[in-house]
Amino acid sequence: MSKKIGLVAHDKKKQDLTVWCGQSKDKLAQYELFATGTTGKAIIDATDLPVHLLKSGPLGGDAQLGAMIVEGELDGLVFFIDPLTAMPHDVDVKALIRLATLYDVPFACNKATADAVLTLF
Numbered sequence: 266m267s268k269k270i271g272l273v274a275h276d277k278k279k280q281d282l283t284v285w286c287g288q289s290k291d292k293l294a295q296y297e298l299f300a301t302g303t304t305g306k307a308i309i310d311a312t313d314l315p316v317h318l319l320k321s322g323p324l325g326g327d328a329q330l331g332a333m334i335v336e337g338e339l340d341g342l343v344f345f346i347d348p349l350t351a352m353p354h355d356v357d358v359k360a361l362i363r364l365a366t367l368y369d370v371p372f373a374c375n376k377a378t379a380d381a382v383l384t385l386f
């Protein structure tokens with residue numbers, strides 16, 4: 266069964282994530298990909314990779330990824346966080362990071378760590 270990877274980026278980081286997905290396309294194509302709504306659509310548009318679309322982050326998409334982690338259904342998380350912009354759903358962002366930490370899920374918050382996480386699988 267293929268590994269399941271979560272992909273998320275805040276608005277100012279979406280381009281970084283879509284570029285990274287394009288660069289990592291062959292590797293990412295081996296996994297089952299899940300993304301928050303707007304991020305996922307941007308990845309599909311940029312790369313044609315198949316992505317399961319969850320709700321948009323502010324509407325619960327981060328919480329859905331957190332629930333997947335709790336259920337043991339996510340093997341890795343790539344979450345390009347914008348550290349310079351306040352988010353209306355900051356509690357959800359923090360909850361997702363907390364759950365990835367709590368459940369020891371490989372978690373990348375930028376390109377350097379995303380490259381490292383991909384080498385784990």
Ligand SMILES: O=C(CO)COP(=O)(O)O
Nearest residue numbers: 301302303304321322323
């Ligand atoms: O807000 C997000 C993560 O906290 C991302 O959500 P979208 O992919 O829907 O923009």
